[in-house]
Amino acid sequence: MSDPNVLLLLTDQERYDLTAPGSSVETQHVDRLREGGMTFERAYTPISICSAARASLLTGLYPHNHGMLNNCHEADAIQPNLPPGHPTFGELLAADGYHTAYVGKWHVGRDQGPGDFGFEYHGGADRHHDADLAGDFCTYREELGVSVDEADLEDAIYTDTGTLVAARDPVPVEATRPYYLAQQAIEQLREGLDEPFFLRVDLYGPHHPYVVPEPYASMYDPAEIDPPASYRETYAGKPAVHEQYLDYRGVRSFDWERWAEAIAKYRGFMTLIDDQIGRILDAAEGVEDLCTIHTSDHGDFTGNHRQFNKGPIMYDETYHIPLQVRWPGEVEAGSVCREFVSLHDLMPTFLDLAGVEIPDVDGRSIRPLLAGEIPTDWPDAHFAQYHGDEFGLYSQRMLRTAQYKYVHNGPDRNELYDIEADPNELGNLIDHPAYEGIRRDLEARLVERMEAVEDPIAPWTATAMGR
Structure with missing residues (x-):
């Protein structure tokens, strides 16, 4: 069947485990999607920074190919806008006759x-990120x-550098941005969309x-949240940037009590968002041939790992993402x-669904997977990259297989x-003699993937690995 209606629900910085089966976070409406469709257990982002990841979603390209390597709103942005010349799924679907509508960030x-x-x-755009x-x-x-x-915020938590982490918002739910x-x-679903629509x-x-109102602000008791196993992180044998980021993000002084308070608000934020997803899903009931993606x-x-936000630290907490269809x-x-x-497989998938x-x-389109078919040449590993935050460039490349993860850090x-x-990625085995063969195999596979996607640092990476 061609030309289905499509509803894409994209959250901002949502961990995979928030809505995974068995999660202690209440997400009954994302659960509706999972129970009524397909859950992808190994969905990953090509890069864990907002502008670059969102540009990859639009273009189907890795960041090194679309050119937006870091966030666009800061003074050090490599590209303040997505460079011209890259086809995007919005433009291609609109040209094919889709009513393409967009709300939010x-x-x-x-x-x-x-x-x-x-x-x-x-x-619905954000004043900081999207001023105009x-x-x-x-x-x-x-x-x-x-x-x-x-x-006016209550119970506010700040980093040592003055960044607001979490707080209770003294407003009604109806006054929140998710609502x-x-x-x-x-309103678009009820009044303004011609079919087929995206x-x-x-x-x-x-x-x-993580600023949320009641009842979400107190929905999760910090006293009932246990430290994750990775909280035991010592950074021994890790790249220096890992520990340096405690100071860069301003969280070195955070003890578990403070982290638990922040995590409780993060979980409450997710449940607030889930309830809004539920409102959208209810409004979409009755739409024929609707493909919904979260x-x-x-x-x-x-x-x-005692870390805040994200950065040049390629753990699954920031690269593993939810995906339900x-x-x-x-x-x-x-x-x-x-x-x-x-994530950037969704661009060709949307076009495939529409017959474009x-x-x-x-x-690569995941439509065969949606039908329960696995192409014989489907990749058995995920390739990802990072290029730096606000402090400048820092080259990283990652290959994640079902059992192993290899990270190449250009400067470290x-x-x-x-x-x-x-599973908590606490022990770096890069110099372990028992893993030498595995290391060399992963290095070869990583360079091969980099060459296949024309990664410009592939020759230097190969040289650094002694290949």
């Missing part, structure tokens, strides 16, 4: 917005009679600051896919983890 350029890439934009798109949410709050600034964005999406809803959060741009440390009649309810898929010719991209020592034996 953008963060793929300072001077361009969804309207420049084939979408009809319906508001902002204003509508502030007006909405004013109409509700709500005027709250940072000084507002859900309302904009609902509706993209980019929900802010659970990205920090995923995130990347994850969040929230205390794992519900498409009644086409995708088996309650099914599970264990193949490796990447797929341009030359790095991603490399990493090797046996995920089956050490």
Whole structure:
């Protein structure tokens, strides 16, 4: 069947384990998607930083090929906007006759917005990240009679460098941005979408600051949250940047009590978002031939390895992402896919669903997987990269297999983890003699993947590995 309606629900910095089976976080509406469709157990992002990951979703390309290597809103941005010349799924679907609509966060350029890439934009952007798109949410709050600034927040937690981490927001749920964005999406579903349509809803959060109102702010008791195994991190044998990031992010002084308070708000934020997803799903009931996808741009440390936010630290907490696809009649309810898929595989997938010719991209359509078919040449490992945050460039490349993870750090020592034996990635085995053969095999496979996608540092990486 061609030309289905598509609803994409993209969260911001949501870890895989928040909505995974067995999670202690209440996400009954994402659970609806999982129970009614397919869950991808090995979905990963190509890069764990917002602008670059979102540009990969739009283009189907790795960051080194689309050019947006780090966040676009800071002064050190490699590219303030997505470079021209890359086909995007919004433009291609619109050209094919889809009604393409967009609500919420953008963060793929300072001077361009969804309207420049084939979408009809319906508001909700963030004043910090997308200044020229902002204003509508502030007006909405004013109409509700709500005027709250940072000084009004309760139980606020700040990093040592002054970044707001979490707080209780003394506003009604209806005055939160997730509620507002859900309302904009609902209005589009009820009133303004011609079929076939592609509706993209980019929900802010659970990205920090984890600022949530009641009942979500006290929904999870910090006293009942146990430290994860990775909280025992010592950084022995790890690249120096790992420990340096405790100071860079300003969390070296955080003890477990403070982390537990922040994690409780992070979980409450996710449940708030899930309830808004539920409102959107309810509004979409009755839409025929609707394919609904929930995923995130990347994850969040929230205390794992004692880290905050994300960075040049390639643990699964920031690279493993949720992905559920519900498409009644086409995708088996309650099914599970264990193949490796990447966020930028969704771009060619959307085109494939619509019967649109797929341009030359790095991603690959997951439609065969949705049908329960595994192509014989489907990759058995995930390739990812990182290029740096606000402090400058820092080259990293990663190969993640079912059992192992290899990380090449251009400026520092490399990493090797046996995920089956050490799922928390605490012990770096890069110099362990028993793993020399495995290390050399992963190095060869990593260089091969880099060469296949024309990674410009592939020759230097191969030289550094002595290959």
